[in-house]
Amino acid sequence: MAPSVQPSSSPLRTSEGDEKYANVKWEELGFSLIPTDCMYVAKCRQGESFTEGKIVPYGDISISPCCPILNYGQGLFEGLKAYRTEDDRILIFRPHENALRMQDGAERLCMAPPSVEFFVEAVKQTVLANKKWVPPPGKGALYIRPLLIGSGAILGVAPAPEYTFLIYASPVGDYHKASSGLNLRVDHKSHRAHSGGTGGVKSCTNYSPVVKSLVEAKSSGFSDVLFLDAATGRNIEEASACNIFIVKGNIVSTPPTSGTILPGITRKSISELARDIGYQVQERDVSVDEFLEADEVFCTGTAVVVKAVETVTFHDKKVKYRTGKEALSKKLHSMLTSIQTGLVEDTKGWMVDIDPCQG
Ligand code: COI
Numbered sequence: 001m002a003p004s005v006q007p008s009s010s011p012l013r014t015s016e017g018d019e020k021y022a023n024v025k026w027e028e029l030g031f032s033l034i035p036t037d038c039m040y041v042a043k044c045r046q047g048e049s050f051t052e053g054k055i056v057p058y059g060d061i062s063i064s065p066c067c068p069i070l071n072y073g074q075g076l077f078e079g080l081k082a083y084r085t086e087d088d089r090i091l092i093f094r095p096h097e098n099a100l101r102m103q104d105g106a107e108r109l110c111m112a113p114p115s116v117e118f119f120v121e122a123v124k125q126t127v128l129a130n131k132k133w134v135p136p137p138g139k140g141a142l143y144i145r146p147l148l149i150g151s152g153a154i155l156g157v158a159p160a161p162e163y164t165f166l167i168y169a170s171p172v173g174d175y176h177k178a179s180s181g182l183n184l185r186v187d188h189k190s191h192r193a194h195s196g197g198t199g200g201v202k203s204c205t206n207y208s209p210v211v212k213s214l215v216e217a218k219s220s221g222f223s224d225v226l227f228l229d230a231a232t233g234r235n236i237e238e239a240s241a242c243n244i245f246i247v248k249g250n251i252v253s254t255p256p257t258s259g260t261i262l263p264g265i266t267r268k269s270i271s272e273l274a275r276d277i278g279y280q281v282q283e284r285d286v287s288v289d290e291f292l293e294a295d296e297v298f299c300t301g302t303a304v305v306v307k308a309v310e311t312v313t314f315h316d317k318k319v320k321y322r323t324g325k326e327a328l329s330k331k332l333h334s335m336l337t338s339i340q341t342g343l344v345e346d347t348k349g350w351m352v353d354i355d356p357c358q359g
Pocket of ligand 1: 078079080207241242302304
């Protein structure tokens with residue numbers, strides 16, 4: 001598979017950039033692809049390890065029509081972000097966690113994963129090669145998308161004979177357009193995951209099944225969809241692309257990662273930050289009834305960061321939650337993004353500097 005370069009185009013991208021920054025309308029960033037200069041590609045045979053990869057121009061890839069990612073969905077993806085600090089360092093948020101999660105997913109899907117060191121080094125190289133696409137401080141982040149796909153041809157249902165580990169990136173702003181809180185609709189008909197399936201790993205196949213519900217919800221004016229567990233239909237699980245939390249008094253609760261919930265890295269970080277400021281954090285089943293009685297609800301994810309939920313609609317019942325300055329989600333968002341953007345000291349060892357010698 002020799003990546004071939006295709007002309008990149010985006011309404012937010014113009015053809016020239018200065019030395020430090022690519023020519024992007026930084027104020028207008030949303031969550032849509034702005035192709036950058038470079039991507040990273042590595043390959044390995046089944047049963048072997050990834051040993052080398054390279055930075056190549058960003059562009060389309062050529063792949064066998066008979067590969068398992070296209071035919072059987074044998075693929076995983078990750079999402080992480082790099083931030084530019086006021087003193088012009090570039091920091092990546094918890095890449096080792098994404099590497100470990102990819103390893104779990106690879107085990108589930110019988111794929112050869114990159115080692116943690118290989119993954120983190122590849123992410124660093126990708127960010128360094130696309131440095132001028134990291135938005136100015138406070139204007140967004142460089143979203144990094146690692147993929148691990150079964151790329152070697154095989155006709156029957158079996159592990160691929162070859163895997164491709166690819167990383168591309170795009171500058172992004174907010175995932176949801178709503179500047180206030182989200183308006184969620186609880187989906188009581190379709191499910192995102194089931195026990196024994198792949199809901200607990202970041203399989204590519206977890207995402208297209210939610211699109212129908214999401215499109216229908218959006219066309220009715222909702223911002224996102226919340227799924228219930230497939231076994232009982234009574235407990236909340238997660239939204240289309242993010243985890244969910246409820247707050248009641250001093251207790252913050254989120255569904256447990258027992259196989260049908262994605263173990264979000266933002267989810268884990270926010271739980272730690274909430275404990276740091278004295279909240280009790282519980283990972284446990286949360287029924288829809290309890291959910292509708294909460295003081296506050298918020299979503300977390302790499303793309304979403306921390307986003308307050310303003311209303312939830314379940315059948316014909318609509319509930320409004322606390323949002324704004326008084327909301328815990330506001331405080332947690334500020335704590336997290338202050339660490340990510342270098343505004344406060346990272347005492348947790350979460351941030352990785354792509355070029356520690358430079359600062
Ligand atoms: C992320 O937050 O990185 C995600 O996986 C969301 C993505 C599906 C848009």
